[in-house]
Amino acid sequence: MPILPSNSDFMQLALIEGRRALPACRPNPPVGCVMVRDHQVISQGHTQPPGQPHAEAMALAKLPEGGRGVTAYVTLEPCSFQGRTPSCALALIDKGVERVFVGMLDPDPRNAGAGVRLLRQAGVEVIVGLLAEEVSRDLRTYLLAEA
Numbered sequence: 178m179p180i181l182p183s184n185s186d187f188m189q190l191a192l193i194e195g196r197r198a199l200p201a202c203r204p205n206p207p208v209g210c211v212m213v214r215d216h217q218v219i220s221q222g223h224t225q226p227p228g229q230p231h232a233e234a235m236a237l238a239k240l241p242e243g244g245r246g247v248t249a250y251v252t253l254e255p256c257s258f259q260g261r262t263p264s265c266a267l268a269l270i271d272k273g274v275e276r277v278f279v280g281m282l283d284p285d286p287r288n289a290g291a292g293v294r295l296l297r298q299a300g301v302e303v304i305v306g307l308l309a310e311e312v313s314r315d316l317r318t319y320l321l322a323e324a
């Protein structure tokens with residue numbers, strides 16, 4: 178039996194993907210997202226320059242089929258609000274993604290748990306805090322700058 182990658186392994190990949198967003202994403206945080214089905218990464222995304230897709234939207238756009246059986250690993254809580262781009266939480270729901278691992282909650286007062294609530298209300302399973310320490314180390318300065 179091959180050893181299957183763990184949830185932490187996939188969040189680690191999301192972290193690495195997020196770092197690819199720098200420096201073009203600034204002043205937005207360099208968020209990374211990977212989509213997994215049957216223990217395999219099927220798409221990934223990172224924060225695009227301001228006004229262009231967020232990490233989740235970029236990964237969703239590359240999903241070959243819908244979100245059935247898909248788990249998303251995203252370093253920062255998906256946005257609940259429509260800013261310069263549509264809400265990522267709603268986009269994940271629309272696509273039918275079944276489970277979302279979140280590295281850390283978004284301290285932006287427009288979000289701050291609202292993204293997670295939206296997902297849960299729609300029946301998506303959400304697990305918050307996976308690799309929180311590593312994620313926070315990567316995102317901290319950008320999140321403070323945004324506030």
Ligand SMILES: [Zn+2]
Pocket residue numbers: 231232233255256263264265266
């Ligand atoms: Zn977003």
